[in-house]
Amino acid sequence: MTQRARKRSNKVALVLMMPATGMLMVACSSEPETSAVVYSSVQECQDKNPGADAKELCLADYKQAAELHPKVAPKYQTLQECEADFGAQRCEVAPERQYASNSSSGGFFMPMMMGYMASQMFNRPQVIQTGAFSSPGSQPRDNVRRDDDKQSSSFAGGGGGGGARSAVQPQPLYKSRDDSFTYRTADNNAVASRSGEVKVPSRAMTPSVGGQRRIGGFGATAASFDSAGG
Amino acid sequence: MQRKLIDEREGWREYAESVGFDYHTIDDETYWDESAYYQFSWQQIEEELEPATEELHEMALSLVPEILASEQLLNQLAIPATHWDYIAASWPAQPQLYGRMDLSYDGRSPPKLLELNYDTPTSLFESSFFQWVWLEDQIENQLLPQGADQFNSLQEKLIEAFKSLQLPQPFYFSSVEESIEDRGNVRYLMDCAVQAGLRAQYVPLETVGQRAGQFVDVMGTAVNGMFKLYPWEFMLSEEYAPVLLTSDTRFLEPPWKALMSNKGILPLLWQKYPDHPNLLPSYFEDKANEPLQNGWVRKPLYSREGANVELVNFNGEKVAAAGPYGTGGYIRQQFCPLPKFIDPLRQQTVYTLTGSWVVGDRAAGIGLREDASLITRNTSRFLPHIILD
Numbered sequence: 001m002t003q004r005a006r007k008r009s010n011k012v013a014l015v016l017m018m019p020a021t022g023m024l025m026v027a028c029s030s031e032p033e034t035s036a037v038v039y040s041s042v043q044e045c046q047d048k049n050p051g052a053d054a055k056e057l058c059l060a061d062y063k064q065a066a067e068l069h070p071k072v073a074p075k076y077q078t079l080q081e082c083e084a085d086f087g088a089q090r091c092e093v094a095p096e097r098q099y100a101s102n103s104s105s106g107g108f109f110m111p112m113m114m115g116y117m118a119s120q121m122f123n124r125p126q127v128i129q130t131g132a133f134s135s136p137g138s139q140p141r142d143n144v145r146r147d148d149d150k151q152s153s154s155f156a157g158g159g160g161g162g163g164a165r166s167a168v169q170p171q172p173l174y175k176s177r178d179d180s181f182t183y184r185t186a187d188n189n190a191v192a193s194r195s196g197e198v199k200v201p202s203r204a205m206t207p208s209v210g211g212q213r214r215i216g217g218f219g220a221t222a223a224s225f226d227s228a229g230g
Numbered sequence: 231m232q233r234k235l236i237d238e239r240e241g242w243r244e245y246a247e248s249v250g251f252d253y254h255t256i257d258d259e260t261y262w263d264e265s266a267y268y269q270f271s272w273q274q275i276e277e278e279l280e281p282a283t284e285e286l287h288e289m290a291l292s293l294v295p296e297i298l299a300s301e302q303l304l305n306q307l308a309i310p311a312t313h314w315d316y317i318a319a320s321w322p323a324q325p326q327l328y329g330r331m332d333l334s335y336d337g338r339s340p341p342k343l344l345e346l347n348y349d350t351p352t353s354l355f356e357s358s359f360f361q362w363v364w365l366e367d368q369i370e371n372q373l374l375p376q377g378a379d380q381f382n383s384l385q386e387k388l389i390e391a392f393k394s395l396q397l398p399q400p401f402y403f404s405s406v407e408e409s410i411e412d413r414g415n416v417r418y419l420m421d422c423a424v425q426a427g428l429r430a431q432y433v434p435l436e437t438v439g440q441r442a443g444q445f446v447d448v449m450g451t452a453v454n455g456m457f458k459l460y461p462w463e464f465m466l467s468e469e470y471a472p473v474l475l476t477s478d479t480r481f482l483e484p485p486w487k488a489l490m491s492n493k494g495i496l497p498l499l500w501q502k503y504p505d506h507p508n509l510l511p512s513y514f515e516d517k518a519n520e521p522l523q524n525g526w527v528r529k530p531l532y533s534r535e536g537a538n539v540e541l542v543n544f545n546g547e548k549v550a551a552a553g554p555y556g557t558g559g560y561i562r563q564q565f566c567p568l569p570k571f572i573d574p575l576r577q578q579t580v581y582t583l584t585g586s587w588v589v590g591d592r593a594a595g596i597g598l599r600e601d602a603s604l605i606t607r608n609t610s611r612f613l614p615h616i617i618l619d
Contacts, residue, residue: 007275007617008380008595012362014249016421071449095449217470218460219436222406227608228460229352229412230491230534 033199036168038183038192040115064170065116070095072186073110073172086111087177113172115183117191117200168200231337232269233571233582236374239264239367250418251360253411256609262356263611264364265575268582268598270617274337275381282341282508283586283593286331289506290346290490291591293498294321297489306514307494308531308558313466316475317485324484325590327391327419327457328354330597332606333508333584336569340507341584343499344566349483349491350459350534352411353612355418357587357597358384361614379617382595384587385422391590392426398454398480400429402447405459407434411608412459419457435460443476455480462488463532493529493561515560522548525565531558535608541565543604551605568604578602583610 039045045058075094076082082091094108173183173191183192192198222228239245242264246254254262270279297303298318309317329348335341362382368374403420405412416432423430431447435458439446445453456479458465465471466488474485489495496512503509515528522528527541537553543565568581583606587594601610 004272004379006379006383008362008365008382009358009384009386012359012385013425014359014418014421015424016417071447071451217440217473218438218458218465218468219406220468221464222409222460227352227409227411227535228406228464229350229409229415230347230608 034168035197036117036119036191036200037197038115038117038173038195040195044195045118061118061170062116065118065172066113068170068186069113069172070110073113073174074186074188075108075110077108079109082109082111083177085177086174087180090114090175090177111174114175115173115195116170117168117173117183117185117198118170119168231271231274231335231569233266233573233580234269235266235574236264236368237371239364239371242364246360249359250414251355253414256411259609260611261609262360263600263613266573267613268615270337270381270615272617272619275617279333279335279341279381279584279586279596280593282333283331283588284591286343286508287329287588287591287593289499289503290348290495293495293502294486294489296502297498298486303498306559307489307492308463309488309492310466310471313471313474313485313488317488320481320485324480324486325395326484326487326588327395327482328388328587328589328594329483329487329490330585330587333586334566334568335584341586342510342566343496343508344510344563344583345493345529346490346495347534347585349487350461351585351587352415352459353585353597353599354384354415354587356612357585357595358382358388359418361597361612364614365616374616375618377618380595380615381617384589384595387589387592387594388419388422389426392423392428394590395482397423397428397482400431402431402433402453402456404433404435404438404456407436416457416459438470440470440473440477443473445470445473445477445479453479455482457482461491461532461534463492491532493531493533494559496529496563497561510564510566512561512563515562522562527563527565528560529563530560536605537607539605541604543567549604551603551607568606571600573600581606582613 037045039048039058039062042058042062045062046055049055049058073094074085076085076091079091083089090112091109092112094110171185173185175182176184181193182190183195184190189200191200243254246252246262251262254260297307298314298321304311304314326348328351329346330351330353331346331348332344333341334344362380362385365374365378365380369376369378401423403416403423405416407413420430420432433447433453433456437448438453438456439448439450441450445456447453458481462483462485465474494514496510497514499506500509500512522540522542524542524546525544527539530538533539533553535553536551538551539553540548540550542548568583571580571582572578573580580600580602581604583599583601585597585599587596596615598613598615599606599610600613601607
């Protein structure tokens with residue numbers, strides 16, 4: 001009998017919207033965590049990773065995190081509100097936002113960046129290989145399902161295996177007033193209590209940009225709809 | 231094409247929520263329904279749905295240059311004259327990412343095109359990801375045989391498309407903030423984009439601003455590329471419509487999609503390809519038209535999710551769906567009843583719509599929607615399907 005070409009994807013995976021556990025994989029798959037490294041400064045990164053390459057990678061990660069910092073950091077109307085959450089002398093003025101219209105007087109305040117998180121230094125592809133689950137042997141993937149394939153087919157979770165799948169976007173970290181040891185992401189996910197290598201839950205991977213107010217040149221018609229899609 | 235009952239997977243709701251599928255139940259009504267599934271034969275998929283989808287897609291695209299070259303057609307489709315050049319500039323330079331066409335298909339006669347959802351198609355996550363996992367799980371549970379397959383290569387094709395579209399980075403993904411369903415769809419697309427190696431960033435559409443004729447994010451950074459799950463016809467009429475003319479933002483879907491999601495495409499298709507086996511007779515409505523006759527459907531040029539659609543069946547019974555659309559023109563399309571199935575659990579008759587996906591220019595899979603009404607709406611249940619001979 002000839003085998004037909006599959007009509008469905010060989011595998012599907014999520015890297016951002018990752019499940020806590022797979023339905024059938026509860027017993028056999030670990031928590032979907034990703035390896036990352038927390039640094040208090042670019043200097044610390046460079047000290048811990050000697051080598052010319054590392055020096056530049058450290059700087060690049062730091063720059064990305066620093067660039068993201070004003071975008072993702074929680075914003076407060078007043079310095080007092082900010083310091084109430086992040087502690088005295090731990091807040092700064094958010095850069096002037098360049099709105100076209102609507103710009104009201106008075107700036108915003110945000111916590112200072114206390115460190116940053118990046119992918120593991122030496123295995124940090126920007127691209128998550130979709131074939132990352134196939135074993136090194138080159139069996140055709142088409143109609144053959146292997147057991148190792150089966151287990152992780154639907155989910156991109158799990159920290160085990162190749163290690164070359166770390167997908168953490170470099171991002172700033174903060175420390176709150178009431179817990180000044182813990183590094184937290186802008187979305188308030190605690191990721192580490194000291195610098196160094198960490199396993200982070202996948203949801204900590206992508207910081208979300210917090211918008212404080214509507215700019216509103218688009219979107220007005222949507223008010224009368226449940227969904228703008230169809 | 232059969233409807234078959236099957237046991238639901240234990241704990242699927244918790245699983246759905248863990249992957250961000252928060253809208254599996256909408257207003258206490260089931261949306262994702264795995265109490266049953268539809269079974270297609272290989273012949274129905276490979277000889278009917280797949281080729282019909284690709285042919286219809288090609289036919290629809292063949293109309294784009296013709297519409298762009300005709301003031302009369304652009305007017306007929308109610309495209310604002312201010313943006314004719316803007317739309318024309320996107321064709322054919324900016325290929326599409328994806329689209330969905332809604333078909334009436336009963337497994338026997340050729341699928342008939344009911345409409346194109348080519349600008350803001352949703353139900354993507356459940357089509358691409360969730361029903362895929364459902365099939366794998368049910369094979370694992372031995373409720374479905376190993377040989378069961380599914381017409382669904384959506385995720386693979388989406389990732390391929392994101393790799394080949396040469397999009398500016400970071401590429402923004404936007405939707406209207408309040409709609410969790412829209413946000414779920416956008417998050418999933420963003421996920422595929424990241425897997426294709428893109429740097430992706432979510433931005434609520436309402437927070438997009440403009441500076442010196444360019445769209446910017448809340449920090450004033452230029453938005454060079456943006457996917458928007460928001461209809462072009464809204465964007466062309468809202469406050470920022472003039473900014474489009476000066477901005478360099480590359481949008482997905484591209485501006486020419488404004489022509490495709492317009493129901494006016496249906497009469498134009500019928501004019502160009504009369505009596506095509508996958509088309510239904512369709513006309514622009516004008517003042518001279520008589521009241522809706524038996525066996526005809528009336529649809530606004532712009533409408534989504536079945537809103538403001540009105541139909542009179544062959545017995546003269548009228549079915550209408552209320553909705554917020556209702557300005558602008560209408561088209562009329564011959565009534566082609568959706569196939570009817572019995573839902574033994576709910577003890578009711580259901581009508582089933584086949585949504586057929588196109589990614590790039592390839593047929594990429596289907597998603598089934600079921601409703602007790604003949605008009606499929608945004609609350610219609612989504613059911614998984616399999617292919618098995």
